[in-house]
Amino acid sequence: MKLSRKFYIRKPLEVAKDLINKELVHITKQGLLSARIVEVEAYGGGKDLASHGFGNKKTERNKIMFNKGGYVYTYMIYGMYYCFNIVTYKKDIPAAVLIRAAEPIEGIGIMKKNRKIKIKEKNFINLTNGPGKLSQAMGFNLKCYGEDLCSNRIYIRDSDKIPEYELGYTPRINIDYAGDASQYPWRIVLKKSKFLSKKFV
DNA sequence: AAAATGATCAAG
């Protein structure tokens, strides 16, 4: 069943951990797409220099982060990819979880078509093993900005909670500019997954 | 190793 508002109105790190192994669903024109989340990163908490909400500065891009939890935050990165985030925590406190990788479940044919490159048997993990790839496969873009995860176009299906020993914690990827925050262990992965953007060591 | 590529933001 579908996760409710209550799930999202918690601190980003808690939501992030609980998102592992849940099923992200996108109902598109082409059909239903879904994938099991295996890698996430938490952002937020005032002191987090890596967060788009650092210093509580609200801008055109990040304003959705100031909503209560349970909304979609998408943005363009490097001119050609989108990152898909889930807003968490209370109103007026910017926080979000970046979904970095997932294992395709439903709509795999459509996902392959959505990706710009050829996905063969050999590089199948390449379909969704990174934030830009995942967004491309799942059809996430700026049109999804602000979408309510408690409605029915984009949502998350509950699943059994994964035992703590299955989870791995590492620093977040590509935020070297963030000083101390670049070392926070706020990237969370399902260790055994083949679809991680970087293998857990 | 390095190019590709454009929305966003802060400075002016």
Place this chain on the structure above:
DNA sequence: TTGATCATTTTA
């Protein structure tokens, strides 16, 4: 108004 930046991916 503009120049620098960027929570990445691909190809080589």
